[in-house]
Amino acid sequence: MTSIVLSFVGNQDPGTDKNDKEGSIVSLTNHLLEQNQEIKRVILLYTHGTQEAANFTKEWLLSSELPQLKIVEKNIELIPVDEKLSQDPIDLLLAIQAARQALERAKLYLNRGDFLELNASSGTPAMKSAWNILQAAGYAPQSRVWQVRNPDKMMPGQSRVFETNVNSLKKEFDLKVIREQINNYNYSGALANFKESGLKDNGVSVLLEYGRCRLACDFQKARQEIHQFRTIIDPRLSEEIDRLASHDQKYFVVELYFQALTKLKNQEYSNFLVLLFAFQESVLRFQVRKRLCPKLLNYPWKDVKEQVEKAIQQYQEGQLYSYLQNYRLPNGRSLQLNHPSRPVLLAILEYVSEQSSLLEPLKKINKYCDQRNDYVHQFEGVSFLEDQERLVRDIRKIVRQIAQIPEQNSFELLNQQLHSLLTSSL
Template identity: 25%
Template sequence: MNEIVLFSPIGGTDPISEYNLHEGAMLHICRHYGVTKVYMYMSGEILEKHKKDNRYVKAVEKLAERQNRKIDCKVIERPDLEEVQNFDFFYEEYQKILKDIISELDETDRFLLNVSSGTPAMKSAVLIMHTLGEFNSTAIQVKTPEKGMNNHTHNDEYDVDTYWGLCAENEIEDDGVGRCVEVNLPSLIKIRYSEIIKNHVKKCNYAAALDVLENAKTLFSGNQYEEYHALLEMANMRLHLDYNHAKKIATEKGLECFSIVDGSKIKIFEYALAIDVKRMNENYADFIRALTPLFLNLMELMLEKQCNIKISKYYTDDNVKWDMEKLVNTEVFNILINKWENFGNKNSTPYVQSVHILEVIINLSDVSLKVKECAKKLRKIEESIRNLAAHNIVSITDEDIKKKTDMSSKQIMDLIKEAFTYTAINVKTHAWNDYSRMNESIIGKIDLL
């Protein structure tokens, strides 16, 4: 409908001040914002004046005539209202009234709130309604002409025609906003949602943060929503190992939160970071399930770094099974066949397992003792707990992990970090804090929006 709707309590200086001959806040907003409909909230005292000379409606009609347009006036009468300083009353009263008004508007309309007219309790209640952010509104404060307190003295008789003819704004009218100032207080609900989003980010629960953002979409401007969404989507992509898209968004947003960017190295490092997030969030079942592929890849990289053997060249194209044609008559094959006599017989093609890689590592003289010990520990952990989450519907705690492996989940993560030092991936200590740095950057960006 493209209407501009104003809700305004009516105060002592409305519609035109008898003291300084400047129009009050209600009329001033109507003048400068092109208001098409105004709801005038009148207490008992104000209503008496309205019924005596129709001053408020008549002033608005004269403004509409001057501007060659129509302004629809709606009077909300409260003849029995005398306790005009009761904030609690107005808070509940305005909440009902504003919801009724909003229900009649559509997305093309603009809703304005006058926070300068009426008693202090009235003005405070209107401002609270705006800052709570339960609906989309613009709160407008109108500065006094003298930039001080208004004088509310008045005569018993009020001649609208006379005061309209003397109204200062009719002499100084321009295309600007006059004495109107939009109150840019952030919505309390918007702040609350932002804090919930930030708390989810701190816990790396980006999917939940995205859900909260979607539920609060109407509270944010289009640009704010897009920025929020891009940042959270980037983090969520990273956690789900879609790091190429995540890196692209991070670069666009000016975030430096990827310590490892090399394509051949980023995959395993990002995987290790992701399972560390599971650990920190006490999602121990998923943490355990994720260890086997990580341990296998780490042992492969350890072997490649220590002995220059790229073991995956002996795998099938899908990297699932050993390729016996490539493997036979190699040093690796001799180690494996020496350990398992039936390894790779004609009846079966063995799947690649970390126990195979470990056997190669511990039987090669070029591998240092500390590397062999690290690989053995990795394999022992996998063997001890791989069935704990895979075949049991149970709650898994850090204490359960420690009972099975003699190591806490943090100690297991420390062992993983040690294993990385035996690979060609140069992981600096600060890199393990990539998610914390990313989260801080996201929260910093949110605070600036």
């Protein structure tokens, strides 16, 4: 385990002739060596006014004053800051930019188990603050921020060199980002940030992975994730994933409805149309099986597709199939009967006199499904949807005739539970 030291150079470095006291860079280096910490690289940032001090500091690091510091000259980097910062060394934004560039350079040499040692006691107040801000913002992984006290102002029992802990502030920043990602149903992003945050995991990662898998329609994996955590998850979320994992076709329709609403809320209209297409197709497949071959209702479509096609051909001794052969679409074309597509399934429901309360809204969403085809096949994106409220009412009307709709969207319920757990994760 080794260290990379980063610091701005101040007027007190490497020491002062006035009181013969060592500067903060020297003090920090001595402290790390006393802790048996190997220093493999030093990166010093200097302005026009501190260039000479930077050279003196480098000479001191290479001198016989520190025989235990085994570092070669090429591993001590003196980096001039931007001209603007040299002219205005108290500009906080410029200081942060310079410090961040140094951090990015240091990361090139950072190995697993190494530490970035950030000296927050050298340079102007803006330069000193930059390291704390960058660590709190998450730009300095595997880092420690150090303060060095003025020896003339130390109180009894105080250490000359000590670590500043801004982890609590960083956790607050991380928590804010994670909460926003959860509100946007970005469970994969929230999970990645949560793992890097250092927040206490009281079941949050399990629920985030559950949400990620559920949105991906990997219901088996979502159920596996919560297998040992059933006691912490809301009973409804647990029951729903059991139904989805067991191919409950009715609840597939409800699930697609809820997932589509999350995309609509985030104004992801193209992805919403993809789910709307899947929703209409699922409803049509469900209703056709319910009418023609109810024994095949709760099986995955791919497992019973051939049997459904056979049932279509044989229904009422072939009268349905004859009807489909003579059916004409609004554009005058015949149906393609080589597979049960959405137009074929809609025509079947017309033949069996499906209730207009279901059939009419199914037809109304056809134009949106056509937009989905333009997006998928023609790469024509959608940045706005007309009549959104009416569209949602039509979708909800369809769902109500197939299954009971919970009052609250499942993903809103999941988010509530995640926010509750995050409150106690600091």
